[in-house]
Amino acid sequence: MSDVPGTVVVAGAYVATVDTSGTEHPDGYVVVRGNRIVDVGAGPAPEIEGARVVDGRGCLLTPGLVNTHHHLYQWITRGLAADDNLFDWLTTLYPIWAGVDADAVRTAATGGLAWLAKHGCTTTTDHHYVVPRNGGDVFGAEIEAARTVGLRFHPSRGSMDLGRSRGGLPPDSVVERLDDILTGTQDVVDRWHDPSPDSMLRVAVAPCSPFSVTADLLTEAAALARSAGVRLHTHLAETVDEQDFCLDRFGCTPVQYLERLGWVGPDVWYAHAVHLDDVAITTLTGTGTGVAHCPTSNARLGAGIARARDLHAAGVPLGLGVDGAASNEACNMLEEARHAVLFARARGGPREMTVRTALELATIGGARVLGRDDELGSLEPGKLADLALWRIDTLAHSGITDPVAALALGATAPLELLLVNGRAVVERGRVITVNEDDVAAEVEQAHRALVRKAG
Template sequence: MPPAVDLLVKDAELLVVDGEREIPGGWVAVRDGRVAAVGGPGAEPEARSEVSAAGRIVTPGLINTHHHIYQNLTRSYAPAVNGSLFDWLTTLYPLWAALDEEAVYVSAYVGMTELLMGGCTTSSDHLYVHPRPRLVDAEIRAARDIGFRFHATRGSMTRSVEDGGLPPRSVTQTEEEVLADSERLIKAHHDPEPGALVRVALAPCSPFSVTKELMTATAELAERYDVRLHTHLAEDRDEDTYCLETYGCRPVEYFEDTGWLSDRSWVAHCIYPNDAELRRLAGAGVGVAHCPSSNMLIGGGTARVREMRELGLPVGIGCDGSASTDHASLWMETRGALLLGRYRGGPGAMTARDALDIATRGSAQCLGRADELGHLRPGACADLVVWDLHEVARAGALSDPVEAWLRCGPGRAWTTVVGGRVLVDRGEPVLPGLRDALREHGRIARSMQRLG
């Protein structure tokens, strides 16, 4: 008799192992934070702990490739919600200047909890506002306290309004400060080992918020330490105009000129590259974080996801900012990708399985972890979700559990497992620090929004 596994998730209506394999009545066995085995009914191993997935679908954990978690402190901020992207940014930058370590910690704790409840087991975060030091350290501390799998990206802005950029001086830094802190964070927190819970990437905010010199130096630093690169790219028509006026070229050409056109990079949005630029990005292996809800709410266009995937670009899902999307549900973003894909390309352009594949294996590719995340093959990190759709919402959806999972709804995580640890159980987070974090979050958000 083989030794008992640590955790057995069993009796699933359907287990989605990856984009090629599904097992009706399937089970997943977990040992030492990894998937030990998967199988069908009648062959389950002994386990020290069990989770019943009876009547529910089980998938790999969804992966968030672009976010600004701190922005949940200014969600749905009335003076900003109906402006253009640049209007929205210039309204909110002064509020974000109040960020400190406590604000970042509680926003990260609450934001990561919300991600877990929406079926997300790994997230990146793009923290690019640095009015005070060691803010990225604070969100990494929150991730470790929760047990969440986290890719912190050290964002930066150096071009203030005085330098021809958008942000006020209060939230920017010098190039020397950015590079020194980027190197410190890599040395202090980046874990390159398989199964890592915390990794660090480098992420100047955008072409209009940093200098060309910083973009180039950041790419060189990432090469030296073998970490990934992330930024916003081709997000807005105004960005085209800005790059042409400031650098004499379009955003993708500028991206290439600064040494970023490589498979080390993944970019957020990527809405406005032309056909030739899209082929150049694909040829270099650059990944794209597709952010459906944010794109629709800001009203600035959406990525050509079908064409990107046909060209071979890794495409993942991103929530984007908590003050532009105003939620952190990867289920909602995956459904948004399904709807937008069909809206853009017709009924055959996107299926629920396509959207799930983007949110799992595609996202894992963007983060450079396709070998161990985004699927449930033996040896993968044991990051998985047992999904809950209320029986009323699913009534009549009998023929295809995957299509029903994304077309019906709303969907939520019934059980979320990260590295073999149950962090959401029966729809509720299993996090002792949540109540205190919510209380402090409310206090800080009221102060930041000047609501007394």
């Protein structure tokens, strides 16, 4: 992967720009110069001396997909507690996760990020909230992995300070002291956050959930984040059990609880937000608070189906997230788009969500949640050169009339090319920045070692 990206012309593709007008070019082109898109249009592509020309015939070109919620360390703990609900699943997995260290996180993150790239993701978040006392630099490890794979990365410094002995869900062995959390969080922001317009790395602050953190941590974390100018993230309203926990302990719903603590606003986004009443949706709309919709994980854990259509219609910033690999073994952003459509329709009928809305949520919607919709999420001149070229002329998709429907409703399309910041990360279905076979072997070894350690 060259340090200085050149000029790339994708010609002859069906181009879905996902701009505000929903512009699509059945026979179109995109020109990338360096790390920026400089031209998008219909018809023959301009001839540019020295450019790499990519034949897009038989392909659909879209913005790169934006993943707004993940737990990369879980890539080496997939397939455990496969039939449990959220609280039982967490109870099973916390003792295993307590054994992670920087080496395990680096391996897990490399595998998870490579897999995301292989399926069209160019920007991903991560929410790492398990910080063992002797685990080393787990945040530096995942940041190193993101740089190696080549994805645009928004890691969140997660935390838990409410252990079981104080009425929380996690065992005391995996929680931290409040002062240590704040010091560690400030350190991560100071070392890694890059606010520049074309940043490949932005940090967020992310206490885990109402049942694993104290009100003091939520309040102090919000103050720290806003002082540093970074975003806030947490799990919220994922299950009925969580709602009951908040009603019993705080006398209010999860959204009301976080609103009391200042955890609403355009710099905040929640993961899941499955169990929301109309009042909660009105609060999110009025404050610009975002949501990461994770339909596959919510189904895997039996948590329910979020009111995605209602959130979208209300103007809530809404993106998609694969969630952690231990509750979504597939971790495929196209599958999230497909499930968003199918689950919305299962809930509300065939017109509840269109395939183009699903593509919007997977691209510009996610960029909006992360505060980057002026830079990412659509194919427009001046935006960063993050794009995905999908083959839709193979046996899986040939003959499907609408290319966007082929992508959103069909089998996962083969990825012909993935550009991130103008650089190729995937070519003809293979990640070119790492050796996939070596990474798979390292993941298997790390998985066995971690499970053995917990045993």
